Amino acid sequence: MKHYIGIDLGGTNIAAGLVTETGEMHYQCSTPTGANRATDEILADMAAVASLCRRSAGLAPEDICSIGIGVPGAVNDALGKVYFTANLDWEDLPLSRLMRERTGIETHLANDADCAALGEVIAGGAAGYDSAVMVTIGTGIGGGFIADRKIFRGWSGVGTEPGHMPLIYGGELCGCGCRGCFETYASATALIRQTRNAMRAHPDSLLWEVCPELGLVNAKTPFDAALRGDEVSIRLLDQYEEYLAAGIGGIINLSRPHCVIIGGGVSNQGETLLAPLREKLKKYCYASKYITPPPVIKAQLGNDAGIIGAALQAL
């Protein structure tokens, strides 16, 4: 049995696990990230959770094939470095070398959304598919391609960002500096913004009964109101799903994966979200009259996917 350690480095928590080559997680632990701390302190905690994972099975460093880290930012595994992260103040950090020095174990890096995609293909909702696109609907849109059951790191090894293809050129300002990226219309953040706008425009909408304060709106709010028959929410969600389908359709037209996995908090709506999405994808997938769009699957592993995929990225 081969063992790998996966670390999902988040803005809030550092979550780690001991994972076998088949994607089973035998031990799991986590500690707060403390994102404002010095890099050295965060690295010490990452090494500590890795050590806990290793010792949980009584293993020596040489018994671990590799450590894999899922980073919330842009990385280059071949160079072993983090270009930058969204939540930590890291720039051009040689993270692979620093972790190897602290643990004695070879370390690999990938974007956290890429790791989640790999986890779902190896042990989750997309098990059995050779290639997949995963779209994680959260604060932003994370995305990852899996090809031949490996993370696709971009042809030049730089890492892909499907959330940052254009959807409405010149539209809403994106965190990346551009306007109108896919994630500015289809993330949970975008859905919350769209819901608040609808509430302002429709003071009589049931949305106000579901959530009496604009500040408390979350991505579940419009789904709950739609369930109670609120026409404003039904129209709003229909438009939201169009944005989602147009973006995913564009990704499919460029990459033609065997399946599409939808993850992140919004995916908890299950078929309420996915059934209309599948229907709308027929419009946005090129030549869908001849070429059946790929199946759209709900992610199954939740946060575990990121740890499992991080661990097995070097498999």
Next chain:
Amino acid sequence: MKHYIGIDLGGTNIAAGLVTETGEMHYQCSTPTGANRATDEILADMAAVASLCRRSAGLAPEDICSIGIGVPGAVNDALGKVYFTANLDWEDLPLSRLMRERTGIETHLANDADCAALGEVIAGGAAGYDSAVMVTIGTGIGGGFIADRKIFRGWSGVGTEPGHMPLIYGGELCGCGCRGCFETYASATALIRQTRNAMRAHPDSLLWEVCPELGLVNAKTPFDAALRGDEVSIRLLDQYEEYLAAGIGGIINLSRPHCVIIGGGVSNQGETLLAPLREKLKKYCYASKYITPPPVIKAQLGNDAGIIGAALQAL
């Protein structure tokens, strides 16, 4: 020396060539497509030009490694079939089998833009690069990915259509049935439409001196007027280049190729087109502060690229 035959099947002409494994074209011929004719007649002419290519070097069918066809439409090489074409009335045609039956030679299929991309990587402007995206600016936007010096046919073998990712969701109607695809803003057709609109809005623009009739406007018109200092054309081209950069930036963010090749009629503007495009790409490529955008190169082989790439698709 290994020999391959490449056929570039266009709406106007069937162009073919005898190509060596290093990408040299030793013989070339062409015949009108007659796109309205029966499929059998077109196939007979395709077999005839293939035969001319073969006999030009005194070769027997068994001396040819394979025939490769570049098709202006959606194909699946693994299934040997054409899903449909833009200019011919073909649907679900088993083209590989039909050509093999007529020529006795194994036949492969790819989209024509994919073939052009491969030709440029093997023998043209992108020689030496392992991966590339080619964007062909013509009636539409053709596009192709090359990975490890092979055509990327989509993870599931269906073929990619970079011209049909969204640029302005809900915008101009596209031939594919969607609204606002990349090609509806950045093709030569789009540039002509944008130029005509500018002429209607600015009766005093120099554009009217360069081209006194709206019906005669072509993609060169605004470049010629801009060269004479026409402010309307300079602004129009700046906006056009923004569209082009936003679309190509999205493709780069999804695929991270080693280089970008620009082909098609509009690419004849050379550095006039490419220098501002490179500058604008810094804005649209994710994290360009850390990750240098790939070089942008002008296609060099013209129509030969499609024949050479078609021929060598099975290399």
